[in-house]
Amino acid sequence: GAGVSQTPSNKVTEKGKYVELRCDPISGHTALYWYRQSLGQGPEFLIYFQGTGAADDSGLPNDRFFAVRPEGSVSTLKIQRTERGDSAVYLCASSLNPGRNRPNEQFFGPGTRLTVL
Amino acid sequence: RKEVEQDPGPFNVPEGATVAFNCTYSNSASQSFFWYRQDCRKEPKLLMSVYSSGNEDGRFTAQLNRASQYISLLIRDSKLSDSATYLCVVYSGTYKYIFGTGTRLKVLA
Numbered sequence: 001g002a003g004v005s006q007t008p009s010n011k012v013t014e015k016g017k018y019v020e021l022r023c024d025p026i027s028g029h030t031a032l033y034w035y036r037q038s039l040g041q042g043p044e045f046l047i048y049f050q051g052t053g054a055a056d057d058s059g060l061p062n063d064r065f066f067a068v069r070p071e072g073s074v075s076t077l078k079i080q081r082t083e084r085g086d087s088a089v090y091l092c093a094s095s096l097n098p099g100r101n102r103p104n105e106q107f108f109g110p111g112t113r114l115t116v117l
Numbered sequence: 118r119k120e121v122e123q124d125p126g127p128f129n130v131p132e133g134a135t136v137a138f139n140c141t142y143s144n145s146a147s148q149s150f151f152w153y154r155q156d157c158r159k160e161p162k163l164l165m166s167v168y169s170s171g172n173e174d175g176r177f178t179a180q181l182n183r184a185s186q187y188i189s190l191l192i193r194d195s196k197l198s199d200s201a202t203y204l205c206v207v208y209s210g211t212y213k214y215i216f217g218t219g220t221r222l223k224v225l226a
Contacts, residue, residue: 033214040125042204042216043161056212091160103149103208108160 002026004109006092012115013082021077021112025094032075033106034067035091043091049075050097082116089113118143121207123217131225134195138220140205141187149208150188152179154201155219161204165190195224 005024013019025032030051035043045059052072060066064082069075079086093106122141130136142150149168153161165172167188171180178191192199205217 031212035216040218042121042123042218045213045215048212050212098208098212103214105163105166106214108162110160 004092004094004107006090006109006112008112009110010113010115012117014117015082015084017082017116019079019082019114021079021090021114023075023077023092023094023109025073025075025092026107027073028096029094029107030072030097031095031104032069033093033095034075034077035093037089037091037111046077079114082114084116087114087116119217120144120215121205121217123205123220125218125220127221127223129223129225130195132195132197134224135191135193136195136222137189137191138203138205138222139187139189140217140220141185142205142207142215143186144207144209145183145186146210147207148210150179150181151206151208151214152177152188152190153204153206153216155204156201161216164203192222195222197224197226200224 007022032049034046037043047067048056049069064080067077089111091111092109095104095106152164154164155161165179167179167181176193180189202219202221204219207215
């Protein structure tokens, strides 16, 4: 079956602009995660959705970042007033519903490479 | 102190060698651990889960030492295709997966 898809694969924007990054998870996966990965670093947690609600958004760096998942499937990560420091690969992952001590395998999308000039 | 720490490497080893990576974690209440593999400019993919005392999958062995709060990954008979970054991941139990910075492995012909 289809894996996690993300669009666009690359996005180049100018400082101060608004961008939207889209994630289409695996069908039936209720858990959805957004991560940010900078060069030479591991993925950094941003936000976790369980269904339509953001169960944990503690990783969002500031209020310029916002994410939604209105129908419990596709999610959009929105970044306002982009800064050069926002340049990174934004990864989305989905999984079956994780239990408190029973995590499930995360499946990652190919990522969106964001470059802010 | 970072929640999950790894030696970034790179580890340069000849084909056929045995190589081991360690990963330390700070939260003693962590229950579940994973190794993911990430190829250059690709997404991470699950390599192995590490649940109780460790497990083996072919040439790969993962072990957990709860007393010292580290997990390890051992790769035997290294292949050129093993060249990648290996990410240590700790599941905190609050639905959050914490990734290490990754350890780069280069297997040389």
